[in-house]
Amino acid sequence: MQGTMKAIVKTTAAPGAELRTVPIPSVGPRDVLIKVKATSICGTDLHIYNWDQWSQSRVNPPRVMGHEFSGDIVEVGRDVVDLSPGDFVSAESHAVCGTCYQCRTGQGHVCRSYSILGVDHDGCFAEYVAVPAASVWRNDPATPPDVASIQDPLGNAIHTALSGEIIGRTVLVSGSGVIGLCAIAVAKAVGASTIFATDVNDYRLGLARKLGADVPLKAGRDDVLAEVMKRTDGLGVDVVLEMSGAAPALKTSLTALRNGGRISLLGVPSRPVEVDLANDIIFKGITVQGITGRRIWDTWYTMRALLASGRLDIAPVITHRFKLDEFQKGYALMQSGSCGKVVLFP
Ligand SMILES: [Zn+2]
Ligand SMILES: [Zn+2]
Structure with missing residues (x-):
């Protein structure tokens, strides 16, 4: 043309x-x-x-x-x-x-x-x-x-949320930017149990609640760890979807994750981050996943089906x-x- x-x-x-x-x-x-x-x-x-x-x-x-x-x-x-x-x-x-x-x-x-x-x-x-x-x-x-x-960010969220068991599981979405918000909606749509969501921004925490977060928590103000432990009988969450890339949020997430749980990392830190491998990963026997992009084209087919189902808004x-x-x-x-x-x- x-x-x-x-x-x-x-x-x-x-x-x-x-x-x-x-x-x-x-x-x-x-x-x-x-x-x-x-x-x-x-x-x-x-x-x-x-x-x-x-x-x-x-x-x-x-x-x-x-x-x-x-x-x-x-x-x-x-x-x-x-x-x-x-x-x-x-x-x-x-x-x-x-x-x-x-x-x-x-x-x-x-x-x-x-x-x-x-x-x-x-x-x-x-x-x-x-x-x-x-x-x-x-x-x-x-x-x-x-x-x-x-669908690009929604696909990121679907890829992250569905990279492991999530039905009936407690989930912490760490960081409620656009992909985090989409991940909350996806977790809700596919039948997660209690969904915790964190952010530093009140506006985004309001959106997190709108999209299905049961417990929105303001990082830096609320005691995220204490709230998670209180509502999971001291167990910690089954799944963390890390969307912030912020080092303190990663530390909180790893501590809030139960032994044997899964953390899927999509948020990109701007510099190398120190992690207590022994205590936060090895002895807890957790699964750590790096997530990037969308599975081609698996994620897109899943996305189409979820959107068409009417359960994901x-x-x-x-x-x-x-x-x-x-x-x-x-x-x-x-x-x-x-x-x-x-x-x-x-
Ligand atoms: Zn994009
Ligand atoms: Zn290639």
């Missing part, structure tokens, strides 16, 4: 981003062009906006930002056979290589050379986005566009909606932390 479009572009190697008019991306033989209906701001986009150390080492401006979206296909490449114009789709933001050991053995989520939409190539904070057909996920047409745009995670042009308002909210998901509409 010829022409130009509006896009949010990381124009220079410095903090900030600009609304620009740029050419509509061209479509390679195995790509599809999608007209974006809704696109949501992720923590990754905030890192790039702020131009932190990680962004400086990874992103080459100018770059159209954004990787979470839903929209309609408007054009398909010459070699694309199973997708058509009009299909309502989203995309797995990690474009995996398909040929490495991991990709060839069903572990594409830990592909050795994947690239990320809006990070390594132009993203979806725009009116149109081109993505490889192999990364496209066909949505249920009944899913609202804003909800369909947040993640709409309350979305707290703010803006036009694409108003993206600065979205970033400011994200910086403040007093929001759930912020969705932009081109």
